[in-house]
Amino acid sequence: MTKTINDVYMQLYKRFKEADEPQPSLAARELTAYACKADKAHTAEWGHVYLDDATVDFAHLLCDRCLDGEPLAYILGEWDFCGLTFQVxxxxxxxxxxxxxxxxxxxxxxxxxxxxxxxxxxxxxxxxxxxxxxxxxxxxxxxxxxxxxxxxxxxxxxxxxxxxxxxxxxxxxxxxxxxxxxxxxxxxxxxxxxxxxxxxxxxxxxxxxxxxxxxxxxxxxxxxxxxxxxxxxxxxxxxxxxxxxxxxxxxxxxxxxxxxxxxxxxxxxxxxxxxxxxxxxxxxxxxxxxxx
Incomplete structure (x- = not known):
């Protein structure tokens, strides 16, 4: 079944929630936006954009890495500090x-x-x-x-x-x-x-x-x-x-x-x-x- 960006977000959110991730919504949103090359500032549009299977699989692979302990910031290659985004x-x-x-x-x-x-x-x-x-x-x-x-x-x-x-x-x-x-x-x-x-x-x-x-x-x-x-x-x-x-x-x-x-x-x-x-x-x- 073809999935939208929002579908992937909900799947990742559920995985993070079940794993007791302290901020499951943040982690799911950041990883979804990164994997799907989506704008995290316009999540209302995510329900209307469909993805190929490779992108969905990539998002779940990134989630696997995060759940295995790899910091989200290193996966993304950047992190926010004082309202600015820094490469890490x-x-x-x-x-x-x-x-x-x-x-x-x-x-x-x-x-x-x-x-x-x-x-x-x-x-x-x-x-x-x-x-x-x-x-x-x-x-x-x-x-x-x-x-x-x-x-x-x-x-x-x-x-x-x-x-x-x-x-x-x-x-x-x-x-x-x-x-x-x-x-x-x-x-x-x-x-x-x-x-x-x-x-x-x-x-x-x-x-x-x-x-x-x-x-x-x-x-x-x-x-x-x-x-x-x-x-x-x-x-x-x-x-x-x-x-x-x-x-x-x-x-x-x-x-x-x-x-x-x-x-x-x-x-x-x-x-x-x-x-x-x-x-x-x-x-x-x-x-x-x-x-x-």
């Missing part, structure tokens, strides 16, 4: 809603400056720095990662989102001192690897088997990158500059203590959009600032 592959972590409040704080601070300079450390897909450059038209962003794959993806995302002239991606390892000649930045932001050794073994299959471990593992206690960045990269912070971190849901006070040990001023903790204390910030000790 298995060389970068999938952008998550947990990080959107961190990006909002970066944007709020950047808008207080003229031609602000932003440094995004452990940039991955580039979602934080690129979203900030997209929302603050005079911002200039330098992005750092130690992964060639991540740098490739971040540069492509900057190009696709039209900010490539104000976005520079550099290869460097934040566990060592920064390259010479980088200058100073009004904002340094980082969502570094912060999963502990014990937590690595308890990660969901879709994370542990598919997302890059080097972008997840933060050392025995998950805090190695915070120590290095605070000790070795804070010299790049402008006199009234702010450094902001994302951290694990139980790490905020520990990250704040690391910033205190490294003589940051005005240290504070903020919640993400789900009310979790996931953001830690501090200012250059040379100038006592207003809070974020």
């Amino acid at each position: 592959d298995r060389s970068v972590l999938i952008p998550r809603a947990d990080t959107e409040r961190l990006c909002e704080l970066v944007v709020e601070r950047a808008r207080q400056k003229v031609s602000p300079r932003i440094l995004d450390l452990c940039c991955g897909s580039g979602c934080i720095g690129i979203a900030a450059a997209h929302m603050v038209e005079d911002a200039r962003v330098a992005a750092v990662d130690n992964s060639d794959g991540a740098l490739r993806i971040s540069r492509e995302n900057a190009r696709r989102l039209g900010v490539q002239r104000r976005y520079l991606a550099l290869k460097a390892d934040v566990r060592f001192r920064p390259p010479n000649g980088m200058g100073q930045f009004d904002i340094i932001v980082s969502n570094p690897p912060y999963v502990t050794r014990a937590e690595m073994h308890g990660l969901d299959k879709s994370v542990y088997q598919y997302e890059p471990h080097e972008a997840l593992f933060g050392g025995e206690d998950g805090l190695d990158f915070y120590r290095s960045i605070c000790a070795k990269w804070s010299s790049l912070l402008a006199p009234d500059g702010v450094m902001l971190f994302e951290c694990g849901y139980r790490q905020a006070t520990q990250v704040a203590a690391i910033m205190e040990e490294n003589r940051f001023a005005g240290i504070g903790i903020a919640e993400d959009l789900s009310g979790v204390q996931r953001i830690v910030y501090g200012y250059n000790a040379n100038l006592e600032p207003d809070a974020v």
